[in-house]
Every structure is written in structure tokens, then in C-alpha cells.
Amino acid sequence: MVLLRASRPEDLAFVTALERRPDHLEAIGQWTDLEHLATMQSPKREHWVIEVDGSPGGYLIAYDGRAREAGIYVKRILVADKNRGTGTLALAKYLDHAFGVLQAKFAWLIVYEANARGQAVYRRLGFQRFDPVGEVSRRLAETAEGPGPGAFRMLLKARDWETGGGLLQP
Ligand SMILES: CC(C)(COP(=O)(O)OP(=O)(O)OC[C@H]1O[C@@H](n2cnc3c(N)ncnc32)[C@H](O)[C@@H]1OP(=O)(O)O)[C@@H](O)C(=O)NCCC(=O)NCCS
Numbered sequence: 001m002v003l004l005r006a007s008r009p010e011d012l013a014f015v016t017a018l019e020r021r022p023d024h025l026e027a028i029g030q031w032t033d034l035e036h037l038a039t040m041q042s043p044k045r046e047h048w049v050i051e052v053d054g055s056p057g058g059y060l061i062a063y064d065g066r067a068r069e070a071g072i073y074v075k076r077i078l079v080a081d082k083n084r085g086t087g088t089l090a091l092a093k094y095l096d097h098a099f100g101v102l103q104a105k106f107a108w109l110i111v112y113e114a115n116a117r118g119q120a121v122y123r124r125l126g127f128q129r130f131d132p133v134g135e136v137s138r139r140l141a142e143t144a145e146g147p148g149p150g151a152f153r154m155l156l157k158a159r160d161w162e163t164g165g166g167l168l169q170p
Helices: 009-021 033-041 086-099 118-123 134-143 160-162
Strands: 003-006 045-052 053-065 071-077 106-112 128-130 153-157
Touching: 003 009, 003 086, 003 128, 009 033, 009 045, 009 053, 009 086, 033 045, 045 071, 053 086, 071 086, 086 118, 106 118, 118 153, 153 160
Parallel strands: 071 106
Antiparallel strands: 003 045, 045 053, 053 071, 106 153, 128 153
16 A cells, blocks of 8 residues: 655655665755755655555655745655556655645646656656746746756646546556
């Protein structure tokens, strides 16, 4: 069973060991211990442990951009054991929270063009490529960094999540 629970300072060792695993160094951003601890305590950010059958199996970080009409930004998702459906289920649970509890109008993220597995997960959940310009781009950039070279944004609207009934079936 996959569920999310708020990360606690005691989870830091698990989170950083997973993030700093050699096979993850290029796949995702690397944070200091302090950045993780500050995010766990920030009212504008969320830090979740992904539990798989009762044990930590990954983590997810999100930024709250609602006050700036920038929705929810899924900053990072990382799971230890890949291709077992964990990432899809964990992100689906997070989206239920973002669109249900937080009442966000949309969620977005940034993915590398080379990250075919990440894109497969996001598309399955209904995310679509999104290349905003002007005011919208500026608003999103106030909440999180823009996509660097070789990366792009993907976005999912709350109404599409609700219409799709949550996790889309294959
Ligand atoms: C991205 C990540 C969170 C996904 O979690 P996961 O548990 O591995 O993903 P799932 O098992 O739920 O789903 C993987 C999907 O990708 C597909 N997939 C796997 N490898 C693929 C590839 N090379 N090309 C295309 N699709 C691929 C699988 O078929 C599956 O799709 P399906 O459910 O429609 O069959 C995880 O792989 C991870 O931690 N990756 C490293 C960090 C990372 O890239 N984070 C995201 C940064 S934007």
C-alpha cells in the first residue's frame, strides 16, 4: 500500500541517503540537510514521505503558489524502487490532496526531455506540456525556478483531474 505522510526531521537521513544515491545525482536536484529541514517546517512548502507497505519508499516536495495564482508546484518526487507503480500512486494521492484539501486550481512541474519514465507517469495522470509566456510565465517563475535547458513544464488542471476521476486507468 502506498501512502503519504508529512516528513519529520527524523526522516532526514532516509531522504538525503536516497537523494544522494549515485544513480540519483544527475536525475534530480540535490539539497543540503538544511534545505530539507527548512522545507519540512515551511508553511508555504510541503515535504512528504512516500510510505510503501509501512516503510519509507520515497519522498515528494511541493511548493504552494496559490496566493500568487500559481497553483501547486510539485518540486520533486523520488522513489527508491522504480517501475512498480509507486510513483504514479504517490503522485495521484498528492493530487487528491492538492485539488481536494488545498483546492488548488492547477498543479505543475518541470521535467527533463530525457526523463521518459517521469513523463509517462505525468501523462498517465493527465499532465500536459505547458509552455507559458508573458504574465503567466512570470507568475509561475515567482513560485519556482523556470525550466532550464533540456526541460519543460507540465500542467494539470483541477477540473481535468476531477473529470478524469483521479488516477486514469490504462
Ligand atoms: C519518476 C519516478 C518518480 C516514477 O516513479 P515509478 O514508481 O518509477 O513510476 P511507476 O512505476 O508508477 O510508472 C512508471 C511508468 O513509466 C513507464 N516507463 C518506464 N520506463 C520508461 C521509459 N524508458 N520510457 C517510457 N516509459 C517508461 C512505465 O511503463 C510506467 O508507465 P505505465 O504505468 O503507464 O505502464 C521514479 O522513476 C523516480 O524516482 N525517478 C528518478 C527521479 C525522477 O526522475 N523524478 C522526477 C523528476 S521530474
